[in-house]
Amino acid sequence: MVIMERLKSPPPLVIVSDLDHTMVDHQDHDNLSLLRFNSLWEDAYRRDSLLVFSTARSPVLYRELRKEKPLLTPDVIITSIGTEIAFGNSMVPDHSWVETLNTCKWNREIVLEETRKFPELTLQPKTEQRLHKVSFYIDEGKGEAVTKELSVLLEKRGLDVKIIHSWGMNLDVIPRGGGKGEALEYLLKKLKAEGMFPVNTLACGDSEHDAELFSIPDVHGVMVSNSQEELLKWHTENALNNSKLIHSSERCADGILQAIDYFKLGPTLSPRDDSEFLNGKTDIANPGQEVVRFYLFYERLRRGEIKKCETYLTSFKESCQQDAVFFHPSGAEKSLRDTIDELSKYHGDKSGKKFWVWVDQVLVIDNIPGKCIVKFDKWEQCGKNAIFGDLYQQVLLVNDTDGLLLLAEDERKCCTTTVEFTSKGGGCLVWEQVKQIWSEESELNDENSCWII
Numbered sequence: 001m002v003i004m005e006r007l008k009s010p011p012p013l014v015i016v017s018d019l020d021h022t023m024v025d026h027q028d029h030d031n032l033s034l035l036r037f038n039s040l041w042e043d044a045y046r047r048d049s050l051l052v053f054s055t056a057r058s059p060v061l062y063r064e065l066r067k068e069k070p071l072l073t074p075d076v077i078i079t080s081i082g083t084e085i086a087f088g089n090s091m092v093p094d095h096s097w098v099e100t101l102n103t104c105k106w107n108r109e110i111v112l113e114e115t116r117k118f119p120e121l122t123l124q125p126k127t128e129q130r131l132h133k134v135s136f137y138i139d140e141g142k143g144e145a146v147t148k149e150l151s152v153l154l155e156k157r158g159l160d161v162k163i164i165h166s167w168g169m170n171l172d173v174i175p176r177g178g179g180k181g182e183a184l185e186y187l188l189k190k191l192k193a194e195g196m197f198p199v200n201t202l203a204c205g206d207s208e209h210d211a212e213l214f215s216i217p218d219v220h221g222v223m224v225s226n227s228q229e230e231l232l233k234w235h236t237e238n239a240l241n242n243s244k245l246i247h248s249s250e251r252c253a254d255g256i257l258q259a260i261d262y263f264k265l266g267p268t269l270s271p272r273d274d275s276e277f278l279n280g281k282t283d284i285a286n287p288g289q290e291v292v293r294f295y296l297f298y299e300r301l302r303r304g305e306i307k308k309c310e311t312y313l314t315s316f317k318e319s320c321q322q323d324a325v326f327f328h329p330s331g332a333e334k335s336l337r338d339t340i341d342e343l344s345k346y347h348g349d350k351s352g353k354k355f356w357v358w359v360d361q362v363l364v365i366d367n368i369p370g371k372c373i374v375k376f377d378k379w380e381q382c383g384k385n386a387i388f389g390d391l392y393q394q395v396l397l398v399n400d401t402d403g404l405l406l407l408a409e410d411e412r413k414c415c416t417t418t419v420e421f422t423s424k425g426g427g428c429l430v431w432e433q434v435k436q437i438w439s440e441e442s443e444l445n446d447e448n449s450c451w452i453i
Contacts, residue, residue, distance in 0.1 A: 003050060003075045003087060006363060010196050013049040013265050016078075016184055016213060017204040017256060019057065022224055024069050025252035031070050033253040035358055038072050040257065040270040042362045042376075043292040049266075050198070052187070054078040054180045056166070056209055059091065060127040066441075067412075070381060072360050081164060081209060082183035083132040083174050089361065097186060101132045104175035105160035108134060111173050114153045120146055121171065132178055138171040146171065166209060181212025184219075200265050204256045207231055211238075214245050221245040222259035224252050271296055278312055287374050287421050288362040290429050295378060298453070299357035304348030316340050320431040321422070327435040329415050329451055336434055339453055346452060354383035365418075371432075374419045377439055380451075381412045413451060414439035 017023045025033050041051060053074040055062060062079055065071065077086050083101060085094040111134045115121050121136040128135040138146060143165035150173075154161050160176040184203070191197050203213035203221045208230040214221035215238075223231055225248050232247070239245055246262055248255035261268040271277045271292055278297060283289055294316065300306050317340045324336035362376040415436040421429045434453065 004194055004196065007048070007050075007196050009048070010191075011049045011198045012200065013045060013260075014052060014191075014198040014201045015045075015049070015204065015256065016052040016054055016201065016219075018180075018206060018210050019053055019055040019062070019065060019071075021206045021226060021252065022204050022210070023053065023253055023256070024065065024071070025226075028252070030354060031356065033251065034070055035356060036270040036272045037253040037257060038070060038358050038360075039272050039292055039296060040267065041072060042359050043271050043289050044267045044286075046362050047286055047288055047364065050075045052076040052078065052184075054082065054183065054210075054213065056081045056172070058128050058130060058133075059084065059086070070356060070358050070379065072358075073377075076187060078180065078183045078187075080130045080133045081172055081174055081178070082180040082212075083130060083178040085183055085187070097183070098131070100186065101175050101178055104132075104177040105158060106132060106175040107157075107159060108132075110157050110159060111154065111161070114150065114157065115173070117153070118146055118150065124170075132175055134173045136171045137169055138165070140168060143168065143171060164209065166207060179212050180209060181215055184213055185216055188216075200263070202256070202259060202263065202265060204259070205231070206252075208234055211235075214239060214242070219244065220259065220263045220265070222255055222262075223247045224255035225249050226251045226255075284423050284429055287364060287372055287419075287429055288376075290421070291359055291362050291374060291376060291419065295357050295359050298343070299355065301343060302346050302348070302350040302357075303353075303355055304351040306347070309344060309347050313340055313343055319428070324431050325433050326453065327433075329436045329438045336431060343452065350382060354381075356381050359417075371420065371422050374421065376417055377414055377441075378417045378436070379412065379414045412442070414442040415451065 020026065023034065023037070028034070051072060051074045055078070057065065057079055059079050062077065073089050075088065077091060078084070079086070085097045086092055087094065108131070115134070115136065120139040120142040123129070124135040124137060147163045147165055151163055162174050162176055162179060164172045164174070166172070188197065188201070201219045203210070203216070203219050204224065205213055206224050206227040208228065211231060211234045213219070221244060223235065223245070227247065235245070235247070246259060248258045250258045257268050257270070260266055277293055297306065297312060297316070301309050306312060317337050320336045320340065322337070326334050326336040326339045328334065358379050360377040360379065362374060364372050365375045366373040416439050418435045419431065420433040422432050424430055
């Protein structure tokens with residue numbers, strides 16, 4: 001497993017979260033709850049815990065969501081309703097999980113043959129048709145009847161399947177051995193076999209798809225406040241006395257943070273909510289804190305929210321070695337201290353705009369006495385705050401499950417960043433070198449792009 005390369009001991013926490021309407025709040029167009037979770041995860045958890053996304057989306061639609069929302073890169077991604085598992089940034093597939101599902105009583109051709117008998121069913125796009133998943137749109141109000149009749153037909157043909165009806169308009173057929181719950185159990189067994197069984201696991205969801213996650217013994221669970229009625233009904237009928245499962249009073253990612261606090265699974269104060277984040281002392285054993293702190297300052301400086309910016313710029317400059325170097329993604333080399341000085345020119349240049357900065361996969365890649373090297377992706381996203389059509393160009397009207405939204409086309413940029421720190425007395429980290437290269441994921445990666453640090 002790719003994640004074993006960095007784990008030194010059993011992870012204190014594994015978070016397993018659904019995406020749409022759980023980790024991602026489609027009504028929160030500023031993505032504040034997601035960004036709040038992101039900064040906490042990179043600050044306090046990334047170095048030794050595991051983040052797992054478990055979604056009904058196919059890998060194709062998952063990648064589309066990553067282009068739309070400031071999602072962190074998970075250690076493990078479970079897609080297609082638990083029928084596909086992949087690891088790391090490169091989404092390396094878990095072939096043994098494929099082999100496991102191949103042993104199930106499953107045959108796509110038979111599923112397709114039997115479902116042709118139902119005019120109520122319409123095949124979803126090719127991207128949603130997977131090796132162990134066949135997906136349809138279904139006429140409203142027909143889900144229960146079709147599920148019952150189709151189950152009988154497929155059983156007679158020798159198949160053992162799950163038929164999942166969701167959101168009143170989707171119907172998916174997968175092997176009985178697949179699903180979000182089975183995929184999580186498989187992952188936990190794999191971690192246990194490697195001597196890395198997690199101290200705590202928190203499952204997070206909003207729909208009946210996620211009920212399987214909450215049925216696994218010794219797994220904590222949170223149903224976010226905006227959970228569907230079908231999941232709440234399932235809870236009443238099946239898990240009302242389960243003390244490890246709560247219904248949060250907060251939506252989506254904020255509900256996840258609430259559950260971490262309720263079950264006492266670790267820190268819950270996001271740096272975005274910490275009024276003293278600039279004055280806090282960095283844990284030299286966790287240089288990710290220094291990275292998160294600097295780029296949160298950078299975001300707020302450019303939005304004009306830092307009142308005493310010169311004081312803090314002086315402080316950051318003093319935390320850089322005298323001869324510290326910054327390698328710009330364009331290839332230019334300059335003094336890191338001079339780069340910090342230049343930041344004052346950009347104070348408030350993004351004021352009134354939807355400008356967000358986040359860091360992803362902040363990990364120590366080399367650690368020797370007195371020095372460490374940290375690598376991460378640094379993202380910037382800037383929207384044009386479109387409200388009424390004539391104000392801006394390239395405005396898109398998007399019709400999703402939450403209604404009609406008015407969105408401006410955003411610019412997203414990403415640099416893979418490497419920072420070399422040295423430590424000095426008093427537990428302080430000193431910036432020695434910053435090197436950035438354009439990420440392949442960046443949507444604007446030419447040398448003329450405005451990129452500061």
